[in-house]
Amino acid sequence: MKYVSTRGSAPELSFEEAMLSGLATDGGLYVPAEVPTFDPREIALLHGKSYEDAAFAIMRPFAGDTFEEDEFRALIKAAYASFGHDCRAPLKQAGDGIWLLELFHGPTLAFKDFAMQLIGQMFQAVLQRRGESVTIVGATSGDTGSAAIEAFRGLDNVDVCILYPHGKVSEVQRRQMTTPTEANVRAFAVEGTFDDCQRHLKDMFADSGFREEMRLAAVNSINWARVMAQVVYYFTSAVALGAPDRKISFCVPTGNFGDIYAGEVARRMGLPVERLVIATNQNDILHRALVSGDYRTGEVRPSISPSMDIQVSSNFERLLFDAYGRDADAVVSLMDDLNSGNGFRIGDVALGRIGETFASGRVSEEETMSRIGAMHDAIGQLVCPHTAVGLEVAHRMAKPRVPMIALATADPAKFPDAVERATDIRPPLPNRMANLYERPERVTRVENDFAELCRAIREGRAA
Numbered sequence: 001m002k003y004v005s006t007r008g009s010a011p012e013l014s015f016e017e018a019m020l021s022g023l024a025t026d027g028g029l030y031v032p033a034e035v036p037t038f039d040p041r042e043i044a045l046l047h048g049k050s051y052e053d054a055a056f057a058i059m060r061p062f063a064g065d066t067f068e069e070d071e072f073r074a075l076i077k078a079a080y081a082s083f084g085h086d087c088r089a090p091l092k093q094a095g096d097g098i099w100l101l102e103l104f105h106g107p108t109l110a111f112k113d114f115a116m117q118l119i120g121q122m123f124q125a126v127l128q129r130r131g132e133s134v135t136i137v138g139a140t141s142g143d144t145g146s147a148a149i150e151a152f153r154g155l156d157n158v159d160v161c162i163l164y165p166h167g168k169v170s171e172v173q174r175r176q177m178t179t180p181t182e183a184n185v186r187a188f189a190v191e192g193t194f195d196d197c198q199r200h201l202k203d204m205f206a207d208s209g210f211r212e213e214m215r216l217a218a219v220n221s222i223n224w225a226r227v228m229a230q231v232v233y234y235f236t237s238a239v240a241l242g243a244p245d246r247k248i249s250f251c252v253p254t255g256n257f258g259d260i261y262a263g264e265v266a267r268r269m270g271l272p273v274e275r276l277v278i279a280t281n282q283n284d285i286l287h288r289a290l291v292s293g294d295y296r297t298g299e300v301r302p303s304i305s306p307s308m309d310i311q312v313s314s315n316f317e318r319l320l321f322d323a324y325g326r327d328a329d330a331v332v333s334l335m336d337d338l339n340s341g342n343g344f345r346i347g348d349v350a351l352g353r354i355g356e357t358f359a360s361g362r363v364s365e366e367e368t369m370s371r372i373g374a375m376h377d378a379i380g381q382l383v384c385p386h387t388a389v390g391l392e393v394a395h396r397m398a399k400p401r402v403p404m405i406a407l408a409t410a411d412p413a414k415f416p417d418a419v420e421r422a423t424d425i426r427p428p429l430p431n432r433m434a435n436l437y438e439r440p441e442r443v444t445r446v447e448n449d450f451a452e453l454c455r456a457i458r459e460g461r462a463a
C-alpha cells in the first residue's frame with residue numbers, strides 16, 4: 001500500500017514511512033493511494049469478532065507488509081490491553097434510535113487512546129527494527145497530548161515533546177501531561193492558543209534543519225496511522241446495529257476532523273453509512289463551511305468542550321482532496337489562500353460532493369449544558385461536554401429507521417466542572433487515576449515564539 005500527499009509534490013511513501021514522518025514534506029497530509037474495499041460478505045464476517053480481531057481485519061490492508069501477521073496481532077493486543085473495558089468500544093442505547101459509542105475506556109479517558117496506544121506499539125516495533133530513535137512533537141488542545149505521553153512514556157527509542165496552550169486545557173488534561181516522571185516525556189505550556197501551537201509544529205516540520213537534527217516525528221491527528229486506527233470502531237459499532245444489511249449514521253463531536261474523517265474512510269471502504277454529521281461547539285468553522293461553502297477562520301473562543309476549540313481543522317484537507325477528485329493542485333491553491341488570507345471558498349462541485357454524505361450542526365454553550373442535564377435525566381448517564389455537543393446534534397438530526405451512533409469521546413470525569421454545573425454531580429475519576437491530583441507537576445513555560453520553542457525543545461533533550 002502506497003501513500004500520497006494531498007499536495008502532490010512529496011514522495012510516495014510506504015505505511016511505515018508515512019507513519020514515522022506524519023506530515024508530508026510539501027506541507028500536505030498522507031492518504032492511501034487507493035482505499036481498500038470490503039464487500040458486504042466480508043463486512044458480515046466481522047459479526048461476533050472481538051475488537052482486536054476486527055481491528056486486525058480492518059487495518060491489515062492499510063499496513064501492508066510493514067508487520068508480519070502475528071506481529072501485527074500482538075501489537076494490537078498490547079495496544080488495547082490497558083483499556084478498562086473488555087469490549088474496548090461498548091455501544092449503549094441513549095434514546096429513540098440514538099446510540100452512544102463509548103470511546104473513553106482507555107488510559108487517558110478519551111477516544112484518542114484508540115489510535116495513540118496502537119501508534120506507541122507500532123513506533124516501538126518499527127524503530128527497534130531499524131535501530132533508530134525519534135523526537136515526537138505534538139500540539140494538543142488537551143487530549144492528544146496526554147494520550148501521546150501515555151502511549152510513549154518510558155519507551156527507549158522515543159522522546160516526546162507536547163505543546164499545549166497555557167491555561168486553556170482542563171486541570172485533568174494538564175495533570176495527565178505534567179505528572180509523568182519519565183525523562184523521555186516533556187510538556188510545554190505555550191503562551192498562546194491551540195492554533196498557535198499547531199502553527200509552530202507545522203513550522204518545525206517545514207524547517208528541514210531542525211527536523212533532521214531532532215529526527216522529528218508527529219503523531220498529531222494528521223498522522224495517517226491515527227486515522228486508520230479510528231476506522232475500526234465505525235465498523236464494529238455499525239455491524240453491532242445491523243450493518244451491512246442496514247445503513248447507519250454517525251454524529252461526531254469534531255475539532256480537527258480526524259475522528260469523523262475515519263468515518264468517511266470506513267464509508268469509502270464499503271460500510272453502509274447514510275450520514276456523517278459534524279457537531280461543533282461555538283468554534284464552528286466546519287459548520288459554516290458546510291452551510292455556506294466559505295471556510296473562514298476567526299478568533300478561537302474558549303468553550304467548555306476545549307478539545308474542539310480550534311479554528312483551523314487540519315484533517316479537512318483530506319476530505320477536500322477527495323472532494324476535488326484528488327486534484328492536488330486545487331488543494332495547494334486553497335491552502336495558499338488560507339495561509340495568505342483567512343480562508344477560501346469551496347467550489348460548488350466539491351461542496352456538492354461533501355454534502356452527499358456530510359451534514360453539520362453547531363451547539364452553543366447553553367445547549368451543551370442542557371443536553372448534559374437532559375441525558376442524565378433521561379438515562380441516568382453523565383456525559384462529557386464534547387459528547388453532549390454530539391448528542392445535541394444527533395437529537396436534532398436523527399431520522400426514523402436509520403440508527404444514529406453518537407460518539408462519546410471522553411469520560412465525564414475529565415471535565416468535572418461543567419458536568420457538575422449541569423447535574424450537581426461531580427463525576428469521580430476511575431480508581432486507576434484517583435491520585436492524579438496529588439502527583440507533582442513538571443512543565444516548561446514558553447513564550448508564543450517559534451525560535452524560543454525550538455531552543456527549549458533542543459536543550460532539554462533526555463539523551
Ligand SMILES: *Cc1c(COP(=O)(O)O)cnc(C)c1O
Binds near residue numbers: 110221260307308409
Ligand atoms: C480530540 C477530541 C475531539 C475532536 O476530535 P477531532 O478528531 O479533532 O475532530 C472531540 N472530543 C474529545 C474529547 C477530544 O479529545
